[in-house]
Amino acid sequence: MRPVETWLYPASLGLYCEPGNFYIDPPRPVVRALITHGHSDHARSGHTHVLATSETIDIMKVRYGANCAGDFQAADLGHAQSINGVTVRFVPAGHILGSAQIVLEHNGRRAVVSGDYKRAADPTCRPFEVVTCDVFVTEATFALPVFRHERADSEARRLIQSIARNPDRTHLLGVYGLGKCQRMIALLRAEGYDVPIWLHGALVGLTALYQNLGIDLGDCRPASAAADAELRGALVMCPPSALMDRWSRRMGEDPVRVFASGWMRVRGRARQRGVELPLIVSDHADWPELLDTIVETGAEDVWVTHGRDDALVHQLSLMGRRARALALVGYEDDAE
Amino acid sequence: MRAFAETLDSLSTTPSRNGKLALLTAYLRAAPDPDRGWALAALTDGLPLRIGFRRILSELMAARTDPVLFKLSRDFVGDTAETVALLWPAPADPAPPPPRLGEVVDELLNAKPAEHAAIIATVLDRCTVRERWAFLKLIGGAPRVGVSARLAKTAVAEIGGQDVSAIEEVWHALKPPYTELFAWMEGHAERPDPGNVPVFRPLMLAHPVEDADWPSLAPQDVAAEWKWDGIRVQVAASAGDVRVYSRTGDDISPAFPEIRSAFAGVDVVADGELLVVRDGAVAPFNDLQQRLNRKSVTSKMLRESPAHLRLYDLLFVSGEDIRALPFGQRRAHLEAWHAQVRPPLTDLSALVPFATFAELEDLWRGAREAGIEGLMLKRRASPYLAGRPKGHWFKWKRAALTLDCVLMYAQRGSGKRSSLYSDLTFGVWRTSAGSNERELVPVGKAYSGFTDVELRDLDRFIRANTTETFGPVRAVAPKLVLEVAFDAVQPSTRHKSGVAMRFPRIHRIRWDKPADEADSLDAIMALIDRPAA
């Protein structure tokens, strides 16, 4: 049995599976790429062959255009296939719509490349499935013990309460355009917020894609189509970068700026962005979820791709596990 | 506790001053005595608790968390109390709701020091994460929620429909939990008597002079003084006592006993710059820094770093309030009073004569002596106004110096920059004696001055060029040139290079410049301030 690191390792173009001759989430264009999910630091344009879930392929096409790769092959969740003798299987990661862990088996060893993931419930995607393995490749975006996300449904209720308390102020909710945006809408709908939600132009395309793929998000409209009076007391969603820019001036003198992110656990982050109502909602695993997941996979070896590798590697060594940072370049530690 | 925690939590993220004021006023109106008074104390002068806050927190956490993880968390969060609030483990058994604010403070006030840790742990066990944070902010000193002492006092004043200056005039005669203050504001009691304690009067502050200001200024209407690089203070002296206040109204008298003695028996409120002056020359700012924040001063410090007060202005003289007089007349009072009383360890900040602004600009450019940061411009007709009124006083700082340095070490920032390597240590080349070998010696550290894009690029460069990692620090291959701006260079025995930069900040990243073309230690040495003659 060949140890996993002899056939799966970080190469100059990204994480490389040598016998399969493919990369996983490579930051630069390659001949054959397997993509875990549609976030832009994982899914890039310009690969010759792409293998990903059909939702991830749809997302890539909306973001980069229909010709952003030479050809696409859709991977069915749970279905195993062989690539040059390496068995490959995509399994739900619970991160965003279409997100998958990629399970690799070769020479009697199994590695799971989990991409980004979370364990908390999300009405817009399939829940994370634990796959036991020898090597678990994990993210570490929120790998510090200070990160314990709040329950997403109670955070959605806090937003609804604030809207009710401030009927004259527009609530401007900053969210990442893929995943967080649609999850927040679904959570608000589940808590009974059933009036129109207005979207910044950058959020419209992917939200429409979610709806086309059968996720019910209620009445969502482009903010550009609203009369100014309609936005008073309403909920407007925008990318985080628009929270403080010129565009936000349309929202009246004094909008309530809201940001939904795991980073909002730390006050300095909320203050930095001028956020008045920080909502602690994340699509990444928090500290307890990371540790629980690693234990459940039974992996002897844990490789950390991006984020707070220092804290996670330290904690795993305290727990008697082998862990190392892959120091992969090209991933955003901060994106959420 | 719950109401206070909610208020403090909202305050910490409410961006507008008016929003904060509304929150605070609502809380102070609704909360009972003495809870609100303790809350007010926390937001102004601090609670009168003598607890070893840092020590207790580190003991409590040592028993509950791994030290490496605590350190990493603390570095990320940027604030110890907040880190403890986030990391505190929930107790195994459900705990009752937290006690009233007044109850906790009473308990801490009456406890022996050895009991403090247990009391704090019990309260933390009973709190939610937001309440834990608020409680630790309450007892830990400066809560840093973007509420100045002045804003808190303004909120109190709102209750009674008064101006904040009415509160400030009596403030130093009051003690927490300020029951008589709230009674006065609510109309149940008379104004508290400020008595004989010399009280702090809010200082008048300057704006940086901007291009748009010059057309509104005429040379004959403006007085110029050197801007001294010390600490702005107010000396309030009456027959009973002498106090030295910082510009925010903190009583720093204990650190400067010689200034108190110099004003004994004098009846005056004076505005000036506190300096360390040795043999007639202004010493580096560092020497003054060493003396600040000391509860007591050793005779060695008094001898080696003697304090000196350079006077700018008078607010009161012989019990008379002269703040409404124009600057020109106050200056005449100052000169006459000083000539007559001559308190030791004082002199007057000289007026800089000039006929035209062009002439003044030449003087400003030439200002390179130790202790001078630039020029102050004051309208001769302006009264002494509290706060930072627009259009009266201007500061005209001398241009910064710059040097090209090489990036040597990087550390993750704290708080809002905690995910990026934004704390940078940089050095310059030193040629060792008797050889042609050059080595880099660190000369300073800076955090600020980047756009988000630059930070991201810098972060990428640092990750790709790390040669060694120790804890949160990465040693970086000597490749990247940083143009560093600073106000002055001073000799230092605490730095390996023998020099210390004052207020260094990264001016530009010189991606284009090869590291071996960066500056040398000799170039820095040439910029060391020579003491003024």
Ligand SMILES: [Zn+2]
């Ligand atoms: Zn992602």
Ligand SMILES: [Zn+2]
């Ligand atoms: Zn990611």
